[in-house]
Amino acid sequence: MARFVRWYGSGPLHLLALIASFALTGYAMVRLFAVRPLEVAIWFVGAAILHDLILLPLYSLADLTAHSVLRHRPARVPQVPWINYLRVPTFLSGVLLLVWFPLIFDLAIPYPGASRLPEGVYLGRWLAITGVLFAASAVAFALRLRRMRRAGRGDERRPARGHGATP
Structure with missing residues (x-):
């Protein structure tokens, strides 16, 4: 194995x-x-162009902004790799928005027989799901920070002895 x-x-x-x-x-x-071969090919090419030319620069800029704004913290606070606790709920919320944006923004008429939901509920539910995702991520981050403090560890990213650390 x-x-x-x-x-x-x-x-x-x-x-x-x-x-x-x-x-x-x-x-x-x-x-x-x-x-539908032509429509599928157009969708794939359009999705690649949308992602590479528009979405990738936008979420890269948002990630760099989050890093620069939240980088300055006191040295006595344990350093937990916190950025993924922002990235994961943002990604999941973004995927939900990308898939369901016509219904969320009332740009399409839903099939009433398929969901049996009125038209105006999608925005509120997407916001609620987004709130739950960020709240769960915050709880997971707090638990991780608490566990690190209990263990008495400081900075996880601090180099070990012999690798540039001062004794």
């Missing part, structure tokens, strides 16, 4: 999950291209 992990980089369950996800994606692409 150790030889496989050294060769592959992770366990066999990870490899199995990866193969299954590629198989499911391949199946879905074959089915989509069989029905």
Whole structure:
């Protein structure tokens, strides 16, 4: 097993999950291209252009801004890698917004038989889900910070002795 992990980089369950996800994606692409090949190709090209030319610079700028604003903290506070506690709920909320934006912003008429929900509930529910995601992330961050303080550890990113640290 150790030889496989050294060769592959992770366990066999990870490899199995990866193969299954590629198989499911391949199946879905074959089915989509069989029905509407031109529309699917336009969607993929449009999604790549939208992501690479618009969204990537925007969320990179937001990430750099968060780093620069929240970087200055007192040295006595333990340094927890906090940025992922902002990135994960932001990413999940953004994906929900990207998928459901026509309904969230009332740009489309929902199928009343499919959801049985009135038209105006989507924005409030998306905001509630976003709030819950950020609250759960804040609780996870607080628990991690508390655990670090109890363990008496200071800065996790401080180099070990012999690697540039002062004795």
